[in-house]
Amino acid sequence: MVEDKSIGGRVFAAINFTLLALIALITVLPFMHVVAGSFTTSAEMAANKFVLIPKVWSLDAYKFIFSTNTIFKAMGVSIGVTAIGTVFSMFVTSLMAYGLSRRDLDGRTLINFLVVFTMLFHGGMIPTFLVVKELGLIDSYASLILPSAISAFNMIILKNFFQNIPEGLEESAKIDGCTDFGILFRIVLPLSLPAIATISLFYAVTYWNTYMSAILYLDDSAKWPIQVLLRQIVVLASGMDYSSTLDAAVPPPDQTIKMAVIVVATIPILLVYPFLQKHFAKGAMLGSMKG
């Protein structure tokens, strides 16, 4: 883009900048409000509803939510599911993506089609539930991982990425007596680190945010991940109907406590986000849909 120095061009740029700044504000303000609210006292919250920067700093809300085991347990479940799930998903996804990226694999087109088709049509909630049930996965942590182990979309992105690696490299490694696994782990994966990092983080965020699988497959509230607990705590006190209660005997939590739980459930995402975004800013994510 060449600078446009005319009056009209400058006015245009100024208006555009102002609007975008507003949009950025709308994006962050709700979150700032919640973070600020979680670090202040209930009294301060009641007196001054428009908290954006706490006048009175306090950790009361956090002390309260960590006073029972409930949150720790849910965090533990979420961290475990995220760690194990991400490693497992990446393992099977990259193996499949590499196999399908090789043009000399017979049946490649058919397998590709079968994968893409699942993006357009699926059995739906109930039949999937019945399959999970038949496999005996109900009420197991595996039910939060296995049914969504591979995202067709992520697999296709990775496959396209692998396909863009010059074939000559693989050829010469093969001539040197490298096995297919050797090629994958010694050549292809090291060359694909940005894509691997990005897809891993996609999986991690998805696992961390697991909610639907948990309400479908887990009957036992002791196994709840953080997202399900978050909803219980927030909904419990907002006059909505809820079906089960927390095991901590609590009065309806006030605003500051709800905000603290929201912050706790969001922190891990905010921690990985900076590492994530430098990759997709480069467009690493844009494998085309045409597998």
Next chain:
Amino acid sequence: MQEVAVQPSAAPQPQRKRGKNSSELKKRLWRNKWLYVMVTPGILYFIIFKYLPMYGLIISFQDYKPYQGISGSDWVGMEHFNRLFTEPDFLNILMNTLILFGLNIVIYFPIPIILALMLNELRGTFFKRFFQTLVYLPHFMSWVIVVSISFVMVTMDGGIINELLVFFGFEKVNFLLNPSWFRPMYIIQVIWREAGWGTIIYLASIAAIDPGLYEAARMDGAGRLKQIWHITLPSIRGVIITLFILKIGSVLDLGFEHVYLLLNSMNREVAEIIDTYVYTAGLRQGQFSYSTAIGFFKSIIGLIMVMSVNKLSKKMGEEGVY
């Protein structure tokens, strides 16, 4: 860190010599045995968790009893589908689903395009980066977090929105329970969470436009807006159409989570959509066959929509999705 460029999928390379006889094929299969080992876990996953449930759709033609299984349950033909179309409830739910879909198409869909154009007009890489980083962020929050943030903001007892209303002399509004506020809340949350992330693909395709085109337009005296209208938009038309087709395909797939989180006993008449109804009827009331029939109906409609919009766009000389 190597630069990752957006590359169109590579042109099909000349196939290696394909053996014509079976011994050649056998040799090739044997040579690639490890590749087959690699794709096996993935294929198993798709068979078990994607294709078995598709097979499971046949219970919508049965009176499925969990302890009798698919083989032991009685066939009832189209009974559940007939019930579907005669149930007054269902029409209401279908309408709710279609209305939310309409909001998605009419209100949400253009927003990432406009936002991408605005971001693209920014001078200076720093600000561009900065704004992009900010607006992508909400996409990584789960629906639970997004809905929870809304809850604490709009609740009657001390939510910031209601306090603002009071501050400016209005009455408090019960956003959460009032049915007429459900749809606005739904679409505002969709926009807040997804609009920024939705710009990624558009920005990438704008970045790929030949700068010479803009040069030429400037020579001809086109201002910023004219350049956007005559060069940028036509250049990304293909991407817009592709994403539009995919959006249409998700016609009835609005995402169970988001709506389920907003659903309560007071707003059920407007907030119950096909997905939430399937959950309630199927898993809460044990009507497995009936709810599967509903889900089946939904998936079929979605598939038909994708195929027809795809055909239509090809007829109009655009590329399709497949």
